[in-house]
Amino acid sequence: MWGEQDRYLFREGTHARLYQHLGAHMDAQGVVHFAVWAPNAQRVSVIGDWNGWNPEADPMTQHDDSGVWQVSIGIAHLGQRYKYRILGRDGHVVDKADPMALQTELPPDTSSRIARLEYQWRDQAWMRERGRRNALNAPIAVYEVHAGSWRRPDGVPMGWRELARALGEYVQQLGFTHVELMPVTEHPFYGSWGYQTTGYFAPTARYGSPQDFMYFVDHLHELGIGVILDWVPSHFPTDAHGLQFFDGTHLYEHADPRQGFHPEWNSSIFNYGRGEVSSFLISSALFWLDRYHIDALRVDAVASMLYLDYARRDGEWIPNQYGGHENLEAIAFLRRLNEAVYREFPDTQTIAEESTAWPMVSRPTAMGGLGFGMKWNMGWMHDTLAFMQEDPVHRRYHLGKLSFSLVYAFSENFVLPLSHDEVVYGKGSLIRKMPGDDWQRFANLRTLLAWMWTHPGKKLLFMGGEFGQWREWTHEGELDWGLTQQPLHAGVQRLVADLNRLLRTEPALHELDFGWEGFQWLEAQDAERTLLAFLRRPATRGAKPLLVACNFTPVPRENVLLGVPARGTWRELLNTDAEVYGGSGWGNLGRIESRPLPAHGLLHSIRVVLPPLAVIVLQHESYGQNTIDAPPQS
Structure with a gap:
């Protein structure tokens, strides 16, 4: 009532x-x-x-x-x-x-x-433990998908039920923990990819009924895979049947175009200061968590909500009551939104796509933050891709673009995104961004992915990147699945599966993603050899730290001295130059013995071979009380 x-x-x-x-x-x-x-x-x-x-x-x-x-x-x-x-x-x-x-x-x-949302859910086991699967200390690797262009048998997009079975099996094989769907809320223009939403409570009819979408979520949950929904409260299209000028007045949007019209997307902006509009949007968010068992919401274009002058020139926006450019009403709305989500569904997450230096996006509202659980690290993405696109001979001058990410890596709870936005509109696919001949391009891509997976933060990779698709993404086609039969492409795919396996099984790679206590530089300034090395440490008592070393040049680096926190044998867990991935087979014959030679502030060290354009991950074979060195005395 x-x-x-x-x-x-x-x-x-x-x-x-x-x-x-x-x-x-x-x-x-x-x-x-x-x-x-x-x-x-x-x-x-x-x-x-x-x-x-x-x-x-x-x-x-x-x-x-x-x-x-x-x-x-x-x-x-x-x-x-x-x-x-x-x-x-x-x-x-x-x-x-x-x-x-x-x-x-x-x-x-x-x-x-007219519809009912009756459905017999079978995901009780997932729902009981999803708080653990979604926790900030959990291994999270997200596979981002556009439902209409992942696979198209006979040139037709899959329906939700067919997609659930095919995508679920594939994601399970590759070891991703979550799938993130680009917006599935109903949208009139397919080419908007769902980011111009008219139906905030309806899954698009393009792929089936509401029950079909429930089956999709249910089936992935049964396979142990979480589902993240891309959700767009930042703007809406001006289609006549939609929210625009709904009752003959500017009901959902501001009347003044300096506040209510988005020049970049040719769409309307919600009036966040109107209580009924705030209730409408918060209800939409909770609806998907409640009725569809969605595990997290990735909130699109948060930066455009926070700033009144976003994508506007002088004179095209109205300052707030204090004369500033912060959208105070949107800030209050986002805080109410996150408070409602975590109050009603504490085992889910909200994730902000926020591209500026706005502080405390992923900090609780009680501390003055916006209240999101996590935030996309757009700075890491831009700097990393800019570095990787450099010819290796010039990378020595740009190594700071990689190491700089650790200056602010723990200021927010970051997700590292290589998303759809990086492989469209002439930007080229990930493999096309890499310099060199084909062998070097694939080696560079493997290095990029391993750098991402060993770097602090949760992971997100857009479909096609996991096997090195040459073409940039188009929503009208499907991925070039035939490439996966070719050795170099299959090698990248195999590497992603192994990286996900390491992420899940090694606490050092996920438990302390958001704190300095889980990370230690060994080498951050060797620009001449263009290499980086660091330790990832776990929170779990008795779990083993990992040593990660990266060579960003096509020249093998031999006899590289690296300090280690324990004496004894260090085993090579991963080497992106392994032949099974399409590499040249350089390495350390599987293991290295430490020596009592201090380095990098540690009492013992190892000398390693760093393969060309490669990342290696090492782990102590019998890490424990009798092998751990005390720190050297100053």
């Missing part, structure tokens, strides 16, 4: 369950109850298949001053299409899709459909 408490929370901006009240809901007797927020409309009616789309047949009424119109209809059926016919104050008449619709027509058609 829609009661006084609902009205209060709705206006306050903290109602987190609007989807239980607004929209179209069929009760046990088969009566459909429609409710829509349109406070400035003169008249609202439901038009649909059952009444011949007659605006006089089912007029709606308001029962209070909340601006919510309601009607109950006994002859409407599941699956039938409907819209709201709205007469605005200025006499303008428009037919609008339901902002709270649970299902929609297949685009380009734009009607809503």
